[in-house]
Amino acid sequence: MSGSQTHGGLPGGPEAAQGRPGAEARPAGAPKLVGTVWGLLILNTLGSAGAQTIVPLPRSLIQLVTMGSLVAAFALALVLNLQLRLKPGAYLFLLTLLLVPSVLSSAHLESGFGALFRCGRLALFVSTLWLLSRWWDGGTTFVRHHIRMYFAVLGSVAAGLVISPGAALPDLYGGRLVGALWPLTPPQIGQYAAVIIGLTVLLLMGRRTDRRSAAVVIVPSLVLLALTHTRTATLGLFIGLALAIGSLVLTSAAARRFFTWAVLCGAVAAVALGSMLQAWFLRGQSKENFSSLTGRAKVWDALLAAPRTPAEKVFGVGLGDKSFGGLPIDNSWLAVYNEQGLTGVGLVAAVLLVLGGVALLRPPSLSRACAIFLISYCAIASYTEAGLGDASPYLLHLAVAASLLAAPTEAAALPTSAVPRRHLPRWARDRR
Template sequence: MGGELRRGGPTEGSVTTETRPAAPPGLVGTVWGLLILNTLGSAGAKTIVPLPRSLIQLVTMGSLVTAFALALTLNPRLRVRSGALLSLLTLLLVSSVISSAHLEAGFGALFRCFRLALFVGTLWLLSRWWGGLALVRPHIRMYFAVLGSVAVGLAVSPGAALPGLYGGRLVGAVWPLTPPQIGQYAAVIIGLTVLLVLGRRTDRTSALVVIVPSLVLLALTHTRTATLGLLIGLALAIGSLVLTSPAARRLFTWTVPCAAVAAVVFSSALQTWFLRGQSKENFSNLTGRAKVWDALLAAPRTTGEQVFGVGLGDKSFGGLPIDNSWLAIYNEQGLVGIALVAALMLVLAGVALLRPPSLERACAIFLISYCAIASYTEAGLGDASPYLLHLALAASLLAAPAEAAPLAVPRGPRRRVPRWAEDVR
């Protein structure tokens, strides 16, 4: 009877356990989905039905404000769980405000700081429910819904979904999405779904419904970064489960030799897909990215710009996309920003390595490794983006589930209990 309340109520000085009120899982998932919607962006290919950029920005920014308001409603007492990721993101926000205050990047920099503040604030409010796989399913479902819109666009208007402007690569024809975005979303949900199957947290039929269409869309995007991130991330994640999961051992045993044979048999087709019709010179300079990187590094900067950057911008330099997270952070948030984001990645990786083998740890390893690989050719680690959401999901997977907090009952008059009642107890 030690954990139960005795008849007549608690006595003086007794301590009972109060379970923290849990938010409805659907509402927490809704907030997470709204954050994902906010990070879809407004740039991309032409859609079947022309959407004004102002309308797209209204939807994305409105989703962020709604997410923050709903999270605040779920957590009105502002009970949060501190962690390295959220603390470092807060410091990154502060440094971004300092760099943007000079208005070198215009008033848009301050607006982007406000957006980042709402983004980080919403993550703080949701941190109360971090722990376990609670956010993995909303993550998969929302991105699968986004990929569903891509598939609809492909079915309705193949010409708009595979435009010549992008070299015949798949784009979003319903919502403006670029091939790297689609490839990223497909690779992430494929990896997480495979791990859920290995951990027996979902059935194979449901998994195939997600994996097969996503693989097709990933192949149509011809996105090399997403493909390599998926393969390497899954190899590391499954490798972390080999010692404790028979299913992971079987998959690892069969996948490695089969992949080697397939690489030899289909080497010509794989090379053609990987090159995407580019010349070796164009491939060697990463489709022109290296030229932008060299120009960015060669540009003169003041000491303040080197330390704090020029303020949050659109991740471009000279009108061309930077397409490298570390150089984009250096340009906009300086060496301070690079140090904070590098510390964030290292802390997450270190915590993941120190955790005992588990499905949560494997999912976190996959997300961290994927973001690390993608950071070389994609920007976004220093601002509100899908990559920060992937890392936040990894942090939630590595967090210990919140335990019930002991609640001391207020002191009150102690009732005298008859001796016969004590004997019965």
Template sequence: MGTDHTSKIVGTAWGLLILNTLGSTGAKTIVPLPRSLIQMVTMGALAVAFTLALAVNLRLRIRASAFVFLLTLLLVPSVISSADLESGFGALFRCARLALFVGTLWLLSRWWDGGLTFVRHHIRMYFAVLASVAAGAVLSPGAAMPELYGGRLVGALWPLTPPQIGQYAAVIIGLAVLLLLGRRTDRFSAAVVIVPALVLLALTHTRTATLGLLIGLVLAIGSLFLTSAAARRFFAWAVLCAAVAAVGFGSVLRAWFLRGQSEENFTSLTGRAKVWDALLAAPRTTSEHLFGAGLGDKSFGGLPIDNSWLAVYHEQGMTGVALVAAVIVVLGGVALLRPPSLPRACAIFLISYCAIASYTEAGLGDASPYLLHLAVAASLLAVPAAAPAATAEVPRRPVPRWAQSSEVT
């Protein structure tokens, strides 16, 4: 199988993993899509992704990866807590989904070589998702910005929530900016991605994604500050533009950030704190404390948890929390130990973004876009496979004349 053909299959498998993590709940779409149909599409995408990854890696060649190994260990508390069926048969189904998801990552790890291949796959697929959001906004502005979500942008063709759209936009903006600074793409190509994504991010009014983008870029560009003149220039211009915006548009930015909420609602993180307090106050058995109550829909008392750490604690216990923390610590530690480079900067951006978003978004303990972001970071931090050393030709000693065979005539 040719290298180009294999690369296309790997990219397709990665795109199908992203499709699987888009979810099946969200805003009402222009054409009503039954949830069962959406689940069939997303789960079918995961099955096809695993099949494609297996087809191009029949010899099961994998790269050693602490990231995927820790995700594999995360299956243990997930299965233990889900086996008693306290959360219903759906918990076991989610365990099977997570196992297939992790298995696909193991198969694709063969192509994790510290290069930017998966960064480009990531940008292309999420840009396609955002294009569908933009198309829905053009076709039906009312459905794309409904009153139910306070006029924030949602997916009108596929049921996507404002935080999802904001997350996808922020991630590809950050990666595109870093590729531009590293001269791995031209200005026009970068602008085609960055400008529309910025517009969509602004329309979602997603504070977490915005803060994750800004802080992630500061950390990533800071890692290039001493070795890249382009990074230093960009940083200087960014500081200048931020100062001008703060002075000239301070009231507008504050209004956008508050989204019309009261100070009390804002300080309680839009009601999230009440759910968190109730979750922490709920009585738990020793088994539930250690292994959780089983994989669920990341909700408590019918309300979304919206915190990765508390969601993992609720569903996979303190064992799951320790494993997820180990994932962040290991990836972050490896990134800090790597010499300055563009792949390292991209990895730092993705790791820091996921760490920041984990405070108000769930997903680090189950198959989700956040695990795919971290998987891209793991691929960027992988050590390139050493090229096979050429076999040195051993010089032969000249054969004495007397030892040479003579032809008998």
């Protein structure tokens, strides 16, 4: 799946240098269209509800685009993998099992026919991931696709900010940044920015990109993250990076240097900008509003207090729009409990535990660090954001983590001397 590594170029570039002595030979990389499939999956998970855009977009049109992108992603992935070469793994197996409580609960139509539609969407989403699993080999190819596609999404947000600052920073959201060209909410933008910042920092530490290319991604993404005032994304970024870099500290001098400088800069910022950081974090909210997590706790209490039949406790009420009583649930665990019951909660917990356990058992490496960052970010965000039980960016983040933790193909795992001469890079052929 991997290409060639380079110390320059954007994070979306190739990953391993063929002309670099000591590099392992790898089989032919994934087709370029795999990146297109990944971009279509990301487009499908952008959602259809959000802020008012500069040019009003009918919700039906947005849903047509997002659902059309999923169908196109599945069809293209099927064309690329006509032989149906799949790479079984715990992550995809557990996601497939998650379809069982989803279908059983949605079949009662308590959430309407939309529940069955969402089940079909989830099934198509998981099927596309299965088709792409052929190219999961522990390399960072899908990390680069992830960064490239979400950076393009953030580019549309920045363009909307330049074209119409008033629409991009509306009073309705308290002056927080929203998508003015495509309806994106502040938490969505914060999530995308935090994820690509963290992954790009790790690629830079692993010398898979240069400082200039990394700065092109990190600096504007940091600005957009700050404008969203999204606390969950910010905490997820810093805690996830701390855990990821901590996994490299014993084996990477670059990780030790970065960790040291990060601690020093953080201490200086806390002293010099303490009041400003506190004001940014509170977002002008009262202590009561802040302690109730902007009203989320009231929705959570009502959801837990609602009467449920034994079947609803086990399997949920069916896939819905992640709301309760007309208000967003904003908690992955409670959303899954409401829609897929305790069975769904157990399967989602198993996903995080299995991925986290596999990551801890792997030897220190860049791939492992990126996986730890993504898993920890999703675990942190699950407390105030929904999405772990349905087709969402969080499932795509975890899919990238699964691709990073997948075992390499047999051809990629062979030592240089065991690889046929025609598959070796030129420098290796010359030395044999």
